[in-house]
Amino acid sequence: MYRIGIDLGGTNIALGIVDEKKRILHKASEPTNLPRSAESLTEAIAELVMRELDRAGISAEEVEAAGIGIPGTVNPVDGIVEYANNFGFVNVPLKALLQEKLPFPLHAANDAKAAAWGEYQAGAGKGCRSMLMITLGTGVGGAMIINGSCIEGYNYAAGEIGHMVIRQGGKPCTCGRRGCLEAYASASALTEQAREAAAENPDSLLLAHAGGNLEKINGKVVMDCVAAGDETAKRVFDQYMSYLAEGTANLINILQPERVVIGGGLSGAGEALLSPLRQLVSPMLYSRDSSRNAQIAAAELGNDAGIIGAAFWQPADSF
Ligand SMILES: [Zn+2]
Structure with missing residues (x-):
């Protein structure tokens, strides 16, 4: 069948x-x-x-x-x-x-x-009892699967993890609130942060890697420039990762899932993204002294x- x-x-x-x-x-x-x-x-x-x-x-x-x-x-x-x-x-x-x-x-x-x-x-969460998915795209999407059941919420709108506020009074979000994780940690937010930094630091590799066109700076350009050791790109990336880690740690502390799966285009960066995320999240966990903590992995199945x-x-x- x-x-x-x-x-x-x-x-x-x-x-x-x-x-x-x-x-x-x-x-x-x-x-x-x-x-x-x-x-x-x-x-x-x-x-x-x-x-x-x-x-x-x-x-x-x-x-x-x-x-x-x-x-x-x-x-x-x-x-x-x-x-x-x-x-x-x-x-x-x-x-x-x-x-x-x-x-x-x-x-x-x-x-x-x-x-x-x-x-x-069938992918990165296979074999787990509980899994949190965080998708970094135009927005920050997600879903929570606890004990084999996807949490729908009373009105089926559960899982909007991108609209958790990480900076009260911060940047406006499309949902109408300010300071949402999505406004800081989506792939689009990273692009926006990198474009601003490149405009202020025109000598950084960011602009050169984008052919001199600010509009062509995207997540991949940022990751390439970080790998090449560019200071501006590294500063942007570190700041971005601190936002992503804040949100991820909040979610782990609430749910304590067995695995956190990071999806979306940025997850293609693999360990270059996951390794700093694990390092930043670890000390923020309420359960940091526990013998078992959530594993952070990249999505495997793409589209x-x-x-x-x-x-x-x-x-x-x-x-
Ligand atoms: Zn929002």
Whole structure:
């Protein structure tokens, strides 16, 4: 038997056919083409699913379930997208609209939770009882899996770790508060911090590595310049890491997960990011003297995490 995972993004709809060993056997994607009505979108997704099953030579009877990860607040019980700003959806019954076009059971989840679930099932969190995922991208996303269950919260909006304030009265955040972790520790925040520093220090390697164009400075340029020993890049990186460590330590102290998985593009830096993070976090832990503390690891599945997690999503208990 097979499962289908769909990762619905603002730019692309990605699909994977996944086997029982949680390996993706067949992948496809097509543009999301926003703005678009939920009816037209679900029609396109259903067509994509049936077409790719056909291409892979798998019949609908061989599919035991499908899942879709959606960037928004999703009620995983009834599959209603309560809010998805990229799509302009408010209280849209996306799961029901898609389910009526598919011949197998469908689950719906928030995309960050689906990606964390994928890492937990088949990637960096495999074998753990509890895992915290921190995704460093345009924002700071996350999800908390405790004792085999992804924490949804009373209103399914749990896990917004990026909106934990680490500097009261600090930088404004998109959520309306000030000083959120996201405003300091997202990949976008690192880029912004590096651009400011490069403008003030035009002789640093940052500008040279970006071809003299401030706009081309990104996380990778910062990491390259740190590796090359550039003082300005190192100062920016150290400051950035102190923000990330503050948030990570807060979360570990609250949850004490077995593993913390760092995802998003920046996690590609591997040990260059993880090693200083471990060193900074360790003395901040309430449990620093414990014989067991959370391990910090990089995500392993990249974009496949969302597909595998959606395919194997287990809906939360309704309460
Ligand atoms: Zn915020």
